[in-house]
Amino acid sequence: MKFNFYRKPNTIKQKNIRKNQKRNRKQQIILLCSIILIGITFFSGISIGKAVYNANIKNNTEIAKPILEVEKASEITITEENKTGEYHFIVKNFNDTEEVSQVDLQYYIEILDNNLDESVQYQLFKENEEIALQENRTQEMMLQKDIKEEQKYTLKVEYHADKNTIGDIINEIQVKVHSEQLKI
Secondary structure, three states, rough: OOOOOOOOOOOOOOOHHHHHHHHHHHHHHHHHHHHHHHHHHHHHHHOOOOOOOOOOOOOHHHHHOOOOOOEEEEOOOOOOOOOOOEEEEEEEOOOOOOOEEEOOOEEEEEEEEEOOOEEEEEEEHHHHHOOOOOOOOOOOEEEOOOOEEEEEEEEEEEEEHHOOOOOOOOOEEEEEEEEEEEOO
């Protein structure tokens, strides 16, 4: 058995030609715009991509060296017979190897006496000039960086037996220098 397929010949109508021309024209415009956009992107330096950077940074820095040393004299003993005494000490911003502090230092001096009564009184002198004590503590003072400084202090301690309400006082008085590094 044979099959014959009959195909109807395409009829070319003017209406179909116009549709094809319009379709071809739209395709040409789309193609032309795409080519122009790709060209602009290529020649304008715009790029689309992702970059990952891995950087190893090595840094070798030195930390500024704060130096505050206190040289003290020998201890003093206050008794019923020896009612006054002088304790000498020096605050300086350099050490024995002549290294000077590389940062500004702020410090204050505090006298710790474990709440002794009014029978023991203190006077603090810096280079023979009296420094006011508030609650057995001085105001903050400064030592400059890179300048070799030495500040001499004398603490005078007086014992008044007539003001003593406790009896025998067996106690140690400590002189502490508290320091703080200032920002560079």
